[in-house]
Amino acid sequence: xxxxxxxxxxxxxxxxxxxxxxxxxxxxxxxxxxxxxxxxxxxxxxxxxxxxxxxxxxxxxxxxxxxxxxxxxxxxxxxxxxxxxxxxxxxxxxxxxxxxxxxxxxxxxxxxxxxxxxxxxxxxxxxxxxxxxxxxxxxxxxxxxxxxxxxxxxxxxxxxxxxxxxxxxxxxxxxxxxxxxxxxxxxxxxxxxxxxxxxxxxxxxxxxxxxxxxxxxxxxxxxxxxxxxxxxxxxxxxxxxxxxxxxxxxxxxxxxxxxxxxxxxxxxxxxxxxxxxxxxxxxxxxxxxxxxxxxxxxxxxxxxxxxxxxxxxxxxxxxxxxxxxxxxxxxxxxxxxxxxxxxxxxxxxxxxxxxxxxxxxxxxxxxxxxxxxxxxxxxxxxxxxxxxxxxxxxxxxxxxxxxxxxxxxxxxxxxxxxxxxxxxxxxxxxxxxxxxxxxxxxxxxxxxxxxxxxxxxxxxxxxxxxxxxxxxxxxxxxxxxxxxxxxxxxxxxxxxxxxxx
Numbered sequence: 167x168x169x170x171x172x173x174x175x176x177x178x179x180x181x182x183x184x185x186x187x188x189x190x191x192x193x194x195x196x197x198x199x200x201x202x203x204x205x206x207x208x209x210x211x212x213x214x215x216x217x218x219x220x221x222x223x224x225x226x227x228x229x230x231x232x233x234x235x236x237x238x239x240x241x242x243x244x245x246x247x248x249x250x251x252x253x254x255x256x257x258x259x260x261x262x263x264x265x266x267x268x269x270x271x272x273x274x275x276x277x278x279x280x281x282x283x284x285x286x287x288x289x290x291x292x293x294x295x296x297x298x299x300x301x302x303x304x305x306x307x308x309x310x311x312x313x314x315x316x317x318x319x320x321x322x323x324x325x326x327x328x329x330x331x332x333x334x335x336x337x338x339x340x341x342x343x344x345x346x347x348x349x350x351x352x353x354x355x356x357x358x359x360x361x362x363x364x365x366x367x368x369x370x371x372x373x374x375x376x377x378x379x380x381x382x383x384x385x386x387x388x389x390x391x392x393x394x395x396x397x398x399x400x401x402x403x404x405x406x407x408x409x410x411x412x413x414x415x416x417x418x419x420x421x422x423x424x425x426x427x428x429x430x431x432x433x434x435x436x437x438x439x440x441x442x443x444x445x446x447x448x449x450x451x452x453x454x455x456x457x458x459x460x461x462x463x464x465x466x467x468x469x470x471x472x473x474x475x476x477x478x479x480x481x482x483x484x485x486x487x488x489x490x491x492x493x494x495x496x497x498x499x500x501x502x503x504x505x506x507x508x509x510x511x512x513x514x515x516x517x518x519x520x521x522x523x524x525x526x527x528x529x530x531x532x533x534x535x536x537x538x539x540x541x542x543x544x545x546x547x548x549x550x551x552x553x554x555x556x557x558x559x560x561x562x563x564x565x566x567x568x569x570x571x572x573x574x575x576x577x578x579x580x581x582x583x584x585x586x587x588x589x590x591x592x593x594x595x596x597x598x599x600x601x602x603x604x605x606x607x608x609x610x611x612x613x614x615x616x617x618x619x620x621x622x623x624x625x626x627x628x629x630x631x632x633x634x635x636x637x638x639x640x641x642x643x644x645x646x647x648x649x650x651x652x653x654x655x656x657x658x659x660x661x662x663x664x665x666x667x
Contacts, residue, residue, distance in 0.1 A: 173243055173250040176233040176258045180295040183225035184288055190218045191284035218284030219273045222291070226266035233262040242304070246366070249304040253660035257301045257431045257502070264424030264509050265294040267639075270631065271513070271520055272416035282326050289326075290420055293319035297428030301435065306355045306365040306389075309435065313351070313392055316428060317344050323417045324409055336408035343405045347395040354388025358439065361385065367438060375442035383445045390436055396429035398476070399483035400457035410476035411538050415520045418472060418537075422479060423512035430486060430505040434498055438665065441493050450491040451584070451592055458484030459595075462602040471539045474606065475515060478565060481603060482508060488589075488596055489580030497583040498661035503654060504576030507564065510643050511573060514561030517635055518547075518554045525626055541610055546619025551626035555614050557636040562607040564643050567600055572646035579650070 171178065237255045242248065272286060296316025303309035321344060325337035359365050361382055362373035374382045391402065398406040410418045440446050461481030468474040489500045519539055548555040564573035577600070581593045646652065 172236055173239045173241055175236040175239070176229055176262060177295060177298055179225070179229040179232040180291055180298065183222070183229060184291045184295065186221055186225065187218060187284055187288040187291060190221065191288055215283040218287050219269075222269045222287035223266075223273065225291070226262070226269045230259070230262040230266050233259045243302075244308070247305040247308040248299075248302050250302055251660070251664060252656075253434075253502075253664040254301040254431075256656060256660050257427065258298050260427055260506055260509065261294055261297050261301075261424060264420075264427060264513075265290060267513050267635070268416065268420045268424055270635065271419055271516060286323065286326060286414075286416065289319040289323045293317075293323070293420070294424065294428075297425065297431070300428055301431040303435065304367055306359065306367065306370070309367070309432075310352060310355060313432065314348065316425070317348065317396070320344075320417075320421060320425065323420070324413045326414065326417065336405070336412045340405040340409050343402075344395060347391050347402060351389050351392030354385045354391070357381065357385035358389060367435065371439045371441065374439055378443050380445075383440070383443050383449070386436070386440045386443065386446070387449065390433065393429055393433045393436060394453075396425060397433065397483045397486070398426075398479055399453065399487060400460045400480055403457075403461070403476075403480045403483075406479060407473045407476040410472045411470055414537055415472075415516065415523045415539075419512065419516035419520070422475060422516065423509045426479070426483075426512075427505045427509050430501055433490070434501065434661070434664075437490065437493065441665070446493060447491050447587065450487050450493075451589065454484045454486075454488035454491060455592065455595055456484070457481065457487065458599045462599050462606075465606050466602070468606070469541055471541050471544065471610065472519065472537075474541070474610070475512075478603065478606075481599065482565070484599075485577060485580055485596060488592060489583045491589070491592075492583040492587045494583070494587075495658065495662045495665055496579075496586065498665065499654060499657040500576070500579035500583045502657045502661065503572075503579055503650065506653070507572035507576045507643065507646060510639050510646075511561045511564040511571075513639055514557045514564075514636065514643070517632055518544075518558045518561070521551070521554055521626060521628060521632055522547075525624075541613050542617075542620070544610060544613040545617040547614035547626075550619055550624070551628055553628050553633050553636050554626060557632075557640060558614055559611060560636075560640040560643055562611055564647075566604045566607045568604075570644055570647040572643045572650070575647050575650045579654075 233255070237252070237259060239255060240251050243250065268290060269287060272290070293316050296312050296314070296319065299312035300309060300316060303312050321341045324340050325334065355365075358370050362370040364370060364373070374386075394402040410422065413421075437446075458481045461477045461479070461484060465474050465477035465481065468477060486501050486504060489504070490497050522539060522543060523537070544558070547558065560571065564571035567574045567577040581596060585593055
């Protein structure tokens, strides 16, 4: 096979998977027929849903294998608009793994009708494709196109569940904020193009380095707004709590985990243009402190677990931005490491959300699906399902930065990166914020391990797959926390090559 195709192998695999899922979603038998009995139509839709689930799971595994096989590929594509390198290929492996596990979790979720399940798998695949293209985009035009592919797939996924008024409001808010930040980012890109006379990211970086200015900083910040929205950092976060709470559990898991990895990788690509802009140190640092402070304080007041995870995500984005304010290879490697750890921790937390969602069957008075999950619903989780309680404990302690989890190691790398640039007081404020976060994570664990189960609550029977996911991902979180050197040298080599290119 030609080297050109090998460089594009994971993306080709995702395109093929999306094409097959598209034909399942709109293929023969999916159209409505009023003459057909309701039972017959429902059986037909269930068969299509099962086929879509199986194709997606197998296809996700194949894409993961293709991403691993292509890890050493390097070189330009599409006349220089696309560049494959070690950093992009490592991130594509993480994205493929996130997609595979999210498909796995989505098959456990029951909040979507059979008619919608092939569409869920289709747009999960398309959004992941957009994220993979983001990390290899070497031109602002290709970057923007990839950003929109990833974003618009999510805009469709969020309202996929037929919901109530709150759900529709959240979906509209998500699309409206996304469209606005996309327009702002495009405006910033146009200014960068005017300053550099090129849409090439490396050439823009060279031009800004030779002639840094306030206009260049402003244009870069406007461009970064499109990624800040996906990362849900303050003040680009307003969509997140409502979307997390009201959308289906499987979609919320994808937005909270896999899409954040893509957002961090995209942020690193754009920051290549601003490595020589000293003002970014203060601007990113200030934005980080605002994000972590607001996110942690808002999380204290939450009574819904998914909303709490949303505000926690706002704070976690702040930690990443604080480390990235150093704008060097150590900061890039630390942010990449923490994004990987965060994905694993979110998978564990949403495994609990999805399994509890199967037992609650929340329905509102108007008959619509209730996708919320009150913290009180976690009461007695340890006695009802020790496996889910274990997954929850590892996930939340990792988010709190408790050793020996990867969350602790990731925060250490991020804080060390900014400490090396003289940011002691910033790290002190971040430490105070992390202490606040420990409190509300412990409130959730108290409900799971100390609070007795509600009257009528029954034991939760978990199949082999949730147990295997808890064991494998949980063990991975602990091993990475104890021995981060397993992947840190690879990440450091990848980001050093990218910064030096």
